[in-house]
Amino acid sequence: MEKNKVAIILDDEKLFADSFSLLLEKYQLFEQIHVFNNPEDLIRFLIVDDQKEIFFFLDYFIKEHNGVGILQDIKKFGRRPFIIFVSSTTSPYILNNMLHARPHAIISKSGGIENLVACISSVKRNSVYIELSLQSLLDELKENMPAFSQREIQLLHLFSNGLSIAETAEMVYLSKHTIITYRRKMMAKANCHSIGQLLKIAKDNGVIS
Numbered sequence: 001m002e003k004n005k006v007a008i009i010l011d012d013e014k015l016f017a018d019s020f021s022l023l024l025e026k027y028q029l030f031e032q033i034h035v036f037n038n039p040e041d042l043i044r045f046l047i048v049d050d051q052k053e054i055f056f057f058l059d060y061f062i063k064e065h066n067g068v069g070i071l072q073d074i075k076k077f078g079r080r081p082f083i084i085f086v087s088s089t090t091s092p093y094i095l096n097n098m099l100h101a102r103p104h105a106i107i108s109k110s111g112g113i114e115n116l117v118a119c120i121s122s123v124k125r126n127s128v129y130i131e132l133s134l135q136s137l138l139d140e141l142k143e144n145m146p147a148f149s150q151r152e153i154q155l156l157h158l159f160s161n162g163l164s165i166a167e168t169a170e171m172v173y174l175s176k177h178t179i180i181t182y183r184r185k186m187m188a189k190a191n192c193h194s195i196g197q198l199l200k201i202a203k204d205n206g207v208i209s
Contacts, residue, residue: 005030008034011057
């Protein structure tokens with residue numbers, strides 16, 4: 001397989017990030033490989049780096065960040081990024097959220113080299129690649145499962161941590177009325193009538209832990 005130019009790995013699990021880097025090196029898939037364990041270091045690197053074509057291998061969950069926000073930050077640099085989410089999730093809902101972010105591929109952290117090579121080849125042909133085991137999970141997705149926005153997921157996390165409406169509003173720099181409106185819309189989406197029911201649905205579907 002022809003060597004690609006640059007791979008960037010972003011994962012706060014250092015052991016996995018280093019192991020994945022060694023896998024890419026072993027099979028000589030890239031000329032350069034850079035590993036980062038937090039988004040801030042990655043952004044600082046992108047500010048000074050001038051590479052145009054980069055394969056980004058991103059963990060979807062990185063502490064208080066998520067892959068969607070990081071993906072949006074990467075795109076601001078105006079390059080031609082190939083975004084590949086690398087995840088250990090088995091939640092169809094979370095996988096569906098990844099798809100809504102429109103990455104070039106989603107692969108499992110437990111996948112083998114065959115999947116990785118197939119993924120890279122597919123991405124270079126401008127074809128979206130979903131690893132077969134993950135596609136099977138997506139096929140199980142309930143059609144009536146509510147779809148929450150990134151802002152709504154952020155609010156769900158805060159509610160699940162016990163924050164009041166006033167505390168949540170202060171945390172995200174929104175008015176209390178706006179938070180109440182968000183909460184009503186989320187309950188309508190989930191067809192429930194209390195914040196307790198809403199949080200249970202979110203947890204049962206892997207939206208929050």
